[in-house]
Amino acid sequence: MKNPKKVIVVGAGAAGLYLACLLKEADYEVTVLEADGRVGGRIYSLLSEGQALELGAEFVHGSSHILYDFCVKNKIKLYPEGETFFVYQEKVQSLSDLEKQPLIADLVRDFLEFYQGHHLYKGEEISAFDFIKNTVLETHQEKEWEKVLPYYEAFAGMMGTSLRHLGMKAWAMASNRWSAGDENYRLALPYQDFLAHMVDFLEENLHLNKVVRHISYQEQTGAEVITEQGERFWADAVALTVPLSILKEKFITFNPILPERKAEAIEKIGFEGAGIKVVMQFKVPFWEAQMDALIGATVAQEYWVSSFQKPNCQPTLTAFVMGDKALNMSKLEDKEKLSLLLEELDTLFRKENQTPPSKHLEAYFVCDWAKKPYIKGAYSYPSPHSHFERHHLAAAVGERLFFAGEATHTGGHFATVFGALETAERAFEEINSFVKKSFRHL
Ligand SMILES: Cc1cc2nc3c(=O)[nH]c(=O)nc-3n(C[C@H](O)[C@H](O)[C@H](O)COP(=O)(O)OP(=O)(O)OC[C@H]3O[C@@H](n4cnc5c(N)ncnc54)[C@H](O)[C@@H]3O)c2cc1C
Numbered sequence: 001m002k003n004p005k006k007v008i009v010v011g012a013g014a015a016g017l018y019l020a021c022l023l024k025e026a027d028y029e030v031t032v033l034e035a036d037g038r039v040g041g042r043i044y045s046l047l048s049e050g051q052a053l054e055l056g057a058e059f060v061h062g063s064s065h066i067l068y069d070f071c072v073k074n075k076i077k078l079y080p081e082g083e084t085f086f087v088y089q090e091k092v093q094s095l096s097d098l099e100k101q102p103l104i105a106d107l108v109r110d111f112l113e114f115y116q117g118h119h120l121y122k123g124e125e126i127s128a129f130d131f132i133k134n135t136v137l138e139t140h141q142e143k144e145w146e147k148v149l150p151y152y153e154a155f156a157g158m159m160g161t162s163l164r165h166l167g168m169k170a171w172a173m174a175s176n177r178w179s180a181g182d183e184n185y186r187l188a189l190p191y192q193d194f195l196a197h198m199v200d201f202l203e204e205n206l207h208l209n210k211v212v213r214h215i216s217y218q219e220q221t222g223a224e225v226i227t228e229q230g231e232r233f234w235a236d237a238v239a240l241t242v243p244l245s246i247l248k249e250k251f252i253t254f255n256p257i258l259p260e261r262k263a264e265a266i267e268k269i270g271f272e273g274a275g276i277k278v279v280m281q282f283k284v285p286f287w288e289a290q291m292d293a294l295i296g297a298t299v300a301q302e303y304w305v306s307s308f309q310k311p312n313c314q315p316t317l318t319a320f321v322m323g324d325k326a327l328n329m330s331k332l333e334d335k336e337k338l339s340l341l342l343e344e345l346d347t348l349f350r351k352e353n354q355t356p357p358s359k360h361l362e363a364y365f366v367c368d369w370a371k372k373p374y375i376k377g378a379y380s381y382p383s384p385h386s387h388f389e390r391h392h393l394a395a396a397v398g399e400r401l402f403f404a405g406e407a408t409h410t411g412g413h414f415a416t417v418f419g420a421l422e423t424a425e426r427a428f429e430e431i432n433s434f435v436k437k438s439f440r441h442l
Contacts (some may be wrong), residue, residue, distance in 0.1 A: 005029055005435060008225050008233055010212045010252075011241035013041025014417050015404045017198040019239055019424035023431065024205060031233055032202060033210040033225065035374040039199055041243070042375060042406075043417060045190030046365060051313050052190035053279045055367035057417045058306065058318070060187060062180025066425075067418035070194060077188035082292025082308050087151065088348050089296055092287070107140060107148045115155055119175035121168050125384050128156065128171060129163035150296045153323075157301030160378040160415055161272050162323030167384030174382045177412025186310070191417075211374070212242075216255040217400040237400055237434065239427050241420075244271040244393075244407035245376035258397065265392035268385060269407060274326035275369040275378025278319040278341055279306060282360040285315035286349050299344040301325065314362070317345075322378060326370070334366040379415040380407035390414065394423070399434040402427045 005028045009020045012034035023030045044056040060067055060078060071078055085095040089104060099108050114132065121131070132152050136145045156163040159171070187194075199206065211228035215238055225233045246252060247266045257263070278300075285305075287294070293304040300319035307313035319341045321329055329337055342358035349357050369378050394408035404427035406420040413419030 006222075006235040006237075007031075007431060008033060008223070008235040008238045009241060010215075010225070010238065011035075011041065011405065012039040012206060012208075013241060013243075013405070013420065014043060014195070015406065015420040015424045015427075016041075016239075016241035017195055017202065018421050019241065019404055019427055020205060021198050021201055022424065022428040024202065026428075026432070028431075030202075030205050031235065032206045033212050033227065033233065034206070034208050035211040037208050039206070039208070040192045040195055042369070042379065043192045043195065044367065045192040047190065048281065048363060048365070049314070051281075051307075051316070052187075053281075053316065053365055054191050054306065054318075055277050055279065055365060056369075057191050058186060060185040061416050061418070062178075063183055063185075065180050065413075065418040066421050067194070068180075068185075071185075071187065074194075076194070078185035079188065079309055081184040081186070082290065082305075084290040084292065086288070086291045086294045087296040088294065089147065092291075092294060092348055094290070104144075104147065107136070107144055108151075110136065111148055111151045114152070118168075119172045121172035123168065125167050125169040127164055127384060128152075128166035128168050131168045132163065150298055150301070153325075154295035154301040157320060157322040157325075159381045160275060160322050161270060161381045161383075162325070165270055165272070165323065165381070165383055167382055167386060170382035170384060170387040173387040174412045174414070177410075179411070180413060180416075180418065186306070186308070188310070212252055214253050214255070215240075215401070217397070219398050219400065223400045237402060237431055239402040239404055239431065241403075241405040241424070241427075243375050243377070243405065244269060244380050245273060246374065249376065254401075261392050262395065262397070265389040268383065268389045269393060270381040270383030270386060271377055271379070271407065272323055272326065272381070273370050273377045274323065274330055276319075276321040276326045276329055276337065277367045277369075278321070278337060279365045279367075280317050280319070280338075280341070280361060281363040282315045282317065282357065283362050284360055286354075286357045286360060287317070294348070297344055297348060299325070299329075299340050303345075326368075326378070330368055330370045334368070337366055337368075338364055381415065394426070396430050396434075399437070402430055 009016045009032045020032045042056040046053045214226040217223035223238045292308045300321045302320045306318045307316040346356040390410045396402045404423040408423045409419040
């Protein structure tokens, strides 16, 4: 009689590794197939002269979740994000200074109200761009709208896209489901270090450079996974943790094809085929010591100080480029991307008789996530009419195919590392209940 406890996990990002560990711990026979030559997926830390640089996930968002608890338990220091928001409006200044300027104060107030209260939106589905533009234009001129548009785009950038691609209703519903807390932290250690103990635990269960291209599954017999290299793996169940982009592109084929409702969810949930981080190290900081993040620029939606309050770190500024801006920037060579950003920094921080920022640059690292063949973009976002779709994306297909990974999070924690971990816990419970059921049939 076949062993009903053999599971293949496709993908070794946060979700795949954690799910595989949970399964192994519960005595499942687990095989992890990862396409890339490294684990971590969208967690990607580089060490530059002892300093960790994060080309993917950088922040721990909130404190009510498993990842925060893990850091506390393992005494990993977390640096809270700075509280002073800086904005560009003719010059770089703190948001509180800008709020004192009568000509712009109420536009800024509107922005902050939206930032803190967008989850209260109760109307019909409409793109965030149309909703915000209509609201601002009720009381202001077109040219004033253009002044504050970059602030709203920075907010959309955090969601991994541009305003035009966000659905107000889907966005509000997702934000209402968020329950992790509002604080943000940077880790003292490289982000990917927290994966190390999982990799050690999995040992020979983990197979790198295995690009899964086809999965056949049958309720009666089980599932077979075929890689690009033609290797075949058999299991009772397969858990897919690949990015949504991989499913959208039909990079993996299924026999039988995925149910119609799941295919519809794959199509409807937003996932931009773009997302760029450029991490720049400077000889000296040219920004104010209280500045952690800067919005209001146009080449990048946001710049932030990755070295903020971290001891012994070279001054490091990260440019965060998402959505349509990233789609355009992705067409350029890395050096051209850098030139555009430095040109913008020279303009934003221009001061009489002072050396421009570009002259202080020492090193830079570009990560264009669209170019990563097994990621192909950034992370999922609430596109119009996608508010109930994640349940369909997450749903198991019979008792053979299971789905985890950030995009399958139904509780508002998609697009985060801890959210990906939470989906692994959900998929583990589903697989467990299937095994219990199978035993009942014996
Ligand atoms: C630029 C950027 C910044 C971010 N910043 C933050 C942040 O500050 N804080 C935060 O919490 N989150 C952040 N995120 C989001 C976070 O990184 C992701 O939500 C999380 O890492 C996703 O984990 P996952 O396991 O779902 O997917 P992934 O990490 O993408 O893992 C999926 C794995 O599947 C593999 N794979 C794909 N196709 C195949 C195939 N055919 N066969 C086998 N394997 C395959 C991939 O190589 C990958 O390793 C950021 C993401 C990006 C891109």
